[in-house]
Amino acid sequence: MxxxxxxxxxxxxxxxxxxxxxxxxxxxxxxxxxxxxxxxxxxxxxxxxxxxxxxxxxxxxxxxxxxxxxxxxxxxxxxxWTQEPPLLPSDPYERHRARFWVDFVDTKMFSVMRSGWFVKGVPGEGAKEELMETFKLLETELGEKAYFGGERLGYLDVSFFPYYLWFHQLDKTVETGLEGEIEAKLPKLEGWMKRCTLRESVSEILPDPDKLSDYIRQIRKKIIDAQA
Ligand SMILES: N[C@@H](CCC(=O)N[C@@H](CS)C(=O)NCC(=O)O)C(=O)O
Missing domain, CATH: 3.40.30.10 (Glutaredoxin)
Incomplete structure (x- = not known):
């Protein structure tokens, strides 16, 4: 190369x-x-x-x-691009764990968010509890580390951050039933999100929050209209 x-x-x-x-x-x-x-x-x-x-x-x-x-x-x-920083750990077991959690985010969390908020347009029965449970599992995986990747941002950070950002904006835009609960109950994930946001690689790609809220409203309206 x-x-x-x-x-x-x-x-x-x-x-x-x-x-x-x-x-x-x-x-x-x-x-x-x-x-x-x-x-x-x-x-x-x-x-x-x-x-x-x-x-x-x-x-x-x-x-x-x-x-x-x-x-x-x-x-x-x-x-x-093998230069620093490596995103996946070199240790096979740690690599497996990072992949395991990214798979979890893509399968479990996406389906909970979709079925709970995007498909029905409003939170379904038990959706709020299920979503909090998935966030809690991720918070436990983060533990006391600065990033899921340890001292530096890695594969799971890169993969999970955009979901978490989206959920925050969703929570600020529509009725999720979780108002304030994320900040109160997930302090470690909140700290992690702030740390990620301070990185140049992340801050430079953040969408305008108002524009994202408008977009979320549009999608939700489409979903609700399609069900009517
Ligand atoms: N599993 C895919 C999902 C990609 C995806 O759903 N992208 C959406 C935008 S957020 C898209 O292109 N939607 C257009 C469509 O589905 O027609 C990935 O991880 O890349």
Whole structure:
């Protein structure tokens, strides 16, 4: 790879928590790249040809070749750009644990958030308790560490932060039934979120909160209208 010209393009969408993962990872590694903003209502031919299976963003295009699915993109970035900081631990067991928790975030937490708030438009029965339980599990995994990755930001931090950010904004925008509970009951996750936000790699990709709130309202309206 050394000495070869490298072209890195990220097909992205400003509010996508998945695209945020790839953007944070690229920024952490200092990889020069171009962001191409997609219109998800009218996807570009490039997106459809680069990700014909899922047709979703993000897609990392590295020297013309597509890398799809955000968690796999972050792993790919870590493997190709081996400079500091490493995102995945070198120890196989620690690597496994980081992957285990990212899988948990993508399967369990996403489904709880979707079924609890996005699909029904309002929190369903037990959704609030289930979501708090998943956050608590992550808080326990964080423990007293500065980041899930230990002293430095790693794979799980990069992967979970955008979800947590989204949930915060959701909580400020619509009736979640959790008002104030997150801050009061998850002090370690709150401290972690603030630490992440202070990093340049994260602060430079944060969406405007009002714009995100408007977007959340729009999605929710669409969901509710579709059910009517
Ligand atoms: N599992 C995928 C999820 C990507 C995803 O759902 N992206 C959304 C934006 S947040 C998207 O492209 N939606 C367009 C569509 O589904 O048509 C990943 O991790 O990359």
């Amino acid at each position: 050394a000495g070869e010209p490298t072209e890195v393009v990220l097909l992205s969408f400003w509010s996508s928590p998945f695209a945020m993962r790839a953007r944070i990872a690229l920024a952490e590694k200092g990889v020069p790249h171009e962001i191409r903003e997609e219109n998800l209502g009218d996807k570009s031919d490039l997106l459809l040809s680069m990700n014909p299976v899922h047709k979703t963003v993000p897609v990392l295009i590295h020297n013309g070749k597509p890398v799809c699915e955000s968690a796999l993109i972050v792993q790919y970035i870590d493997e190709v």
